[in-house]
Amino acid sequence: MELLAVDAAPNPWFDPSYVTSNWDTIMGHLGEHVRLTVGAVVLGSLLALPLAVLARRSRWLAGPVLGLSTLVYTIPSLAMFAFVAPITGLTTTTVLIGLVLYSLVVLVRNFLAGLQAVPADVREAARGMGYGSGRLFWQVELPLAVPAFMAGLRIATVSTVALVTVGVIVGHGGLGQLITGGFNANFYRAPIVTGALGCVLLALLADLLLAGAERLLTPWTRRAAT
Amino acid sequence: MRTRIRYIVPLALVALTTAACGESGSSGTGGGADTTQASGNACAPVPGDQLVVLEDDQGLQNADNLIPAVNAAAAEANPALVPALDAVSEALTLEALGNLNVAVDVERQSPEDAAAAWVEENVDTGGLEQGSGEIVVGGGNFSEPTILANIYADVLEAAGFSATVQPTGNRELYLPALQRGEIQVHPEYLATVTEFLEGDEATQVASSDVDETVAALTPLAEEAGLVFGEPSDAANQNAFAVTREFADDLGVTTLSELADACGDGSLVLGGPGECPTRPFCQPGLEDTYGLDFAGFQEFDAGGPLTKAAIQQGEVSIGLVFTTDGSVAQ
Numbered sequence: 001m002e003l004l005a006v007d008a009a010p011n012p013w014f015d016p017s018y019v020t021s022n023w024d025t026i027m028g029h030l031g032e033h034v035r036l037t038v039g040a041v042v043l044g045s046l047l048a049l050p051l052a053v054l055a056r057r058s059r060w061l062a063g064p065v066l067g068l069s070t071l072v073y074t075i076p077s078l079a080m081f082a083f084v085a086p087i088t089g090l091t092t093t094t095v096l097i098g099l100v101l102y103s104l105v106v107l108v109r110n111f112l113a114g115l116q117a118v119p120a121d122v123r124e125a126a127r128g129m130g131y132g133s134g135r136l137f138w139q140v141e142l143p144l145a146v147p148a149f150m151a152g153l154r155i156a157t158v159s160t161v162a163l164v165t166v167g168v169i170v171g172h173g174g175l176g177q178l179i180t181g182g183f184n185a186n187f188y189r190a191p192i193v194t195g196a197l198g199c200v201l202l203a204l205l206a207d208l209l210l211a212g213a214e215r216l217l218t219p220w221t222r223r224a225a226t
Numbered sequence: 227m228r229t230r231i232r233y234i235v236p237l238a239l240v241a242l243t244t245a246a247c248g249e250s251g252s253s254g255t256g257g258g259a260d261t262t263q264a265s266g267n268a269c270a271p272v273p274g275d276q277l278v279v280l281e282d283d284q285g286l287q288n289a290d291n292l293i294p295a296v297n298a299a300a301a302e303a304n305p306a307l308v309p310a311l312d313a314v315s316e317a318l319t320l321e322a323l324g325n326l327n328v329a330v331d332v333e334r335q336s337p338e339d340a341a342a343a344w345v346e347e348n349v350d351t352g353g354l355e356q357g358s359g360e361i362v363v364g365g366g367n368f369s370e371p372t373i374l375a376n377i378y379a380d381v382l383e384a385a386g387f388s389a390t391v392q393p394t395g396n397r398e399l400y401l402p403a404l405q406r407g408e409i410q411v412h413p414e415y416l417a418t419v420t421e422f423l424e425g426d427e428a429t430q431v432a433s434s435d436v437d438e439t440v441a442a443l444t445p446l447a448e449e450a451g452l453v454f455g456e457p458s459d460a461a462n463q464n465a466f467a468v469t470r471e472f473a474d475d476l477g478v479t480t481l482s483e484l485a486d487a488c489g490d491g492s493l494v495l496g497g498p499g500e501c502p503t504r505p506f507c508q509p510g511l512e513d514t515y516g517l518d519f520a521g522f523q524e525f526d527a528g529g530p531l532t533k534a535a536i537q538q539g540e541v542s543i544g545l546v547f548t549t550d551g552s553v554a555q
Contacts, residue, residue, distance in 0.1 A: 009332050009333050009334055011334075018334075021336075022336065025336075082398075082399065085399050086402060089403055089406065089408045090364075090392070090394055090395075090399065090400065090403045090408055090409070091408075168367060168393075168395060169395040169396065169399065170394070170395055170399060171364075171365075171367070171392055171393035171394045171395055171400075172393075177367075177393055180367055181367065181372075181393075183526075183529070183530070184367055184368040184369060184529065185330060185331050185368075185369040186331035186332065186369070186529070186530060187529070187530035188331070188334060190334075
């Protein structure tokens with residue numbers, strides 16, 4: 001008969017020595033987490049913008065575009081990565097594809113809402129001043145839609161920071177590696193807390209940066225307020 | 227976020243239910259073994275801090291010895307690759323693996339440090355055949371394969387290769403990656419990988435015999451584009467643990483004795499979600515030992531949730547592993 005010893009080494013939730021002695025590992029995972037988040041939101045935005053423009057063009061197209069992006073969002077994230085993995089392997093690309101697809105539901109809706117919120121009289125006035133459709137879009141509609149765009153970007157970024165952790169199933173989960181690693185190493189609390197806190201701080205920081213960017217991009221909203 | 231919820235919800239449930247169960251369970255044992263036997267409740271969970279493993283006296287568990295799995299093309303291109311991994315298998319005993327797991331899971335060393343220290347002491351890297359080139363070693367996402375992957379990488383470095391460790395996940399995902407050559411080496415468990423490659427759940431080709439299982443694995447591996455090194459003496463097998471109080475109340479030390487004592491169907495089993503369908507978990511216990519379970523509760527694979535569930539009287543018996551870092555050898 002074997003005995004299971006239960007007198008484990010101290011296993012505190014907060015352990016600064018864990019962070020200092022594993023600094024390089026943590027920074028490696030954090031770097032991956034940031035790269036995946038930024039990559040997913042940037043690629044997601046680049047895809048969402050044309051989709052939103054397409055959806056605005058006709059109500060007939062809006063239904064399928066919004067419906068499809070919502071449908072993709074309902075696929076469980078674990079299943080999504082498992083579906084993509086046989087094609088792209090155990091790479092960050094696998095995680096990135098999943099994250100981009102998930103970001104679309106938020107981004108397309110917000111981009112579309114932003115474009116639809118541009119007042120018709122503003123558009124009329126611009127046309128009257130001789131703006132072509134290209135100039136109208138880039139110089140009038142897009143700037144006016146920035147607040148809604150940024151709101152979408154902020155939600156997508158925060159949710160992507162959280163979703164990256166699911167990438168552990170292909171070995172590229174950013175800080176999620178620390179969280180599952182801790183669970184799978186006899187419930188080692190220090191990495192679990194480090195990974196979880198890291199995610200929360202990263203999400204807060206990203207949200208703060210985007211809020212700052214929004215302020216810089218929309219000086220007129222503040223001028224109007226004062 | 228979703229993975230965290232997966233863990234946190236059962237964890238919270240364990241915490242909640244045990245607050246209540248600790249009370250009722252301990253008052254139950256206070257009544258003594260005689261009364262519980264008569265009530266048809268003989269094998270209900272009994273909480274307790276100390277866990278004991280019941281002996282697998284009829285050899286239910288397969289030869290899950292650690293064995294290096296290698297991409298066939300990589301092995302062919304680098305003749306020094308498999309011999310270097312075999313040097314690890316030769317030095318790796320169950321005791322050594324248990325100690326390594328203790329070092330990481332209990333003493334909280336990093337897998338890299340524990341692996342490096344062990345290689346330094348136990349593998350004669352000077353005598354290794356030299357190779358070159360880049361090798362990616364997959365490491366799973368559990369301590370044990372991560373330690374093994376680091377050991378493989380250290381030894382491969384000593385043999386002239388440039389080796390890196392890449393975390394992976396489930397066998398369903400990493401084995402195809404190994405076959406495609408995305409990774410070149412992955413630590414494997416002999417019987418489990420044999421059955422996985424064999425594919426058909428109805429037929430059993432792996433057994434408790436190491437040599438027979440290797441013989442069954444070789445053609446399957448060839449077909450899959452894989453090569454396996456020598457198996458080590460260290461086997462990570464399923465084991466079934468109960469609390470010391472539970473074992474003492476019933477006077478059982480083996481799974482056969484448990485089956486004799488628990489004919490009334492009051493035994494509750496805890497383990498990973500796949501336990502009720504895997505032959506070396508619930509179906510094996512039922513067929514080989516004639517155990518009769520009142521129910522099954524899903525926790526993790528031999529991890530903290532399962533062990534906490536046994537200790538706190540959630541389940542009577544739960545799945546643990548022979549190479550568990552907290553198993554005193």
